Amino acid sequence: MIIEDLPPDAADRSGRPVLEVDELTVTFRRRGEQPTRAVDGVSFAVAPGETVGLVGESGCGKSVTSLAVMGLLPRRGVEVGGSVRLDGQELVGAPDRTLRGLRGADMAMVFQDPLSSLNPTVPIGTQVTEVLLEHRELSRKDATAQATDLLDRVGIPDPARRLKEYPHQLSGGMRQRALIAMALACRPRLLIADEPTTALDVTIQAQILELLRELVVDSGTALVMITHDLGVVAGLCDRVHVMYSGRIIESADRHELFARPRQPYTGGLLASVPRLDGVRGAPLHPIRGSARDVIPWAEGCAFAPRCDHAQDDCLTEVAGSTVPLEYDGPGRELRCRHPLEYPRSPAGATAAGAAR
């Protein structure tokens, strides 16, 4: 896995953030069941041209966060609190009409499984042009011309022919490219990619990531990358937020995070990645156990039961109920009472090595 030595990205970090998420909470309420809080007090911001990663295991709330930002969670049985602002406009509690006007035009999303995310009975062309026709004043002919351009831009060969085809006639990589084309059709200010490479072959994964990076650099789009794959983070993200059980537990710039993970969970994530340059047959380092459905933040630190560094006070209520997310050096935030410590070593120590 390549971690360091990426070309410096040309992202424009100045100016006000495109997306500001403040204390976002999402609670699922079902009749006859305990309400479940899937996202709890999540805050982050994304600047134009910046790529921010939300990282965590399945069920940590990263996808729910993205759906909440897009306003795609069902209205019934779901309670969204806090604030989500797109270019300063508040989205939480905004009427459906407003959100529909913004979705597809100013904010767009690429989903995980390209096959099931495309309508099997509608030609690719219609699925691309319908975004354009909805948000732009275009004739059908102009929309088709633009759709051809878009498919060409995302690297689909022979776009005019592909427009007439159906999703099942395209390969997995092509389908994901088509989905990206749909998302980018109206040049959105914000693009959310929810595990866009999970369903693809490794070789295709790299191509898709490269494509996303080019697009972000070219257009200055703010990109939120939802992933559990640290390889994706290493290759793409400027800033990373690690989530666990619905909360952010560590935030840092990419280089910092890979060099010196402070939360033992982050350290564990890095250590659990198999290394090509490791000794053959050397044991892997999984994080033991798995995340629970119920969020146990009430008892101090949710990760403590699985943590090798946990001490008695991790599970008790000291100074308030839960371990807070606190300042941890410039550009870093951390939610941990007993973080991993590092001697003042020169930068560049390999991440996984440091974590062990």
Added chain:
Amino acid sequence: MLRFVVRRLLQLIPILLGLSVLLFAWLRALPGGPAQAALGERATPEAIARYNELFGLDQPLFVQYLRFLGRAVQLDFGNSSRTGRPVTEEFLERMPGTIELTLFAMVFAIGVGIPLGYLAARRHGSWLDSASVIGSLLGVAIPVFFLAYLLRLLFAVELGWLPGSGRQEVRIDATRITNFYVLDGLLTREWDAAWDAFTHLVLPGIALGTIPLAIIVRITRASVLDVVNEDYVRTANAKGLATATVRRRHVIRNALLPVATTIGLQTGLLLSGAVLTESVFAFGGVGSAIFDAIFARDFAVLQGFILILAVVYVLVNLLVDISYGLLDPRVRVR
């Protein structure tokens, strides 16, 4: 595509051969024969023997079958032992009635069923939803002949709103062209004849359409509930499409795929004759013809009608398969 159709038509040959053997054997195994039915219980053995000789029924079964088969391939199914008229002629007279009735029943079932099923799914959990689920359960559970009797008793006999028997008022001297009474009335501009034939379709049509209606409501509802949770509907919403576009292009279109199959199968079933409903309403379609032929042990009519209906059923299913390919690009046959 053409190869697909030809292959399906070739498959008909063994099906029809098998069916004809079964039919032939089964009819001859029935107690009492055409002679008994025609001449009555007190017929002398001599009279029965003469009757059998006249109609070739004294020959060995094997010979009878081969003779039947030889004529059947020329679309000659012999003459009815009851009326003496050629079976093919009787069929052509009866089938249009059944087709009209089927069309009415299916238009009723589709026209009410799809909107109702869709609304039930949209208001999932509401009183309308519960009512449609319970109603469709009742619709499947009520025996058709019972419902037919009930409708006839209430709307024809008691209230007198609609005619309760036949295909047309006997007084009306309508011109026959195609034997589709409604169509004939329209073609000849005999409006009152067309209207009268249409009113004769209403009660049997509703009775016949209840089961397809109930099935269509249930399938539409379940299918819409499935489709609204599909990833591609989420994608459509993520594109910010208007609600109407999402529903029309992404929900309804996909939700109707399984409904189309059901509609095809139900149409095939109804076309093969609604024996009970047609009998209750004395409706002169193929169903009541088969009903009468069974009592008269009218072998020729039974064999001919049932074999032709089998062909009709297979053809309707072939049409369903072809239309399914038009609706769903994934199963398009090459």
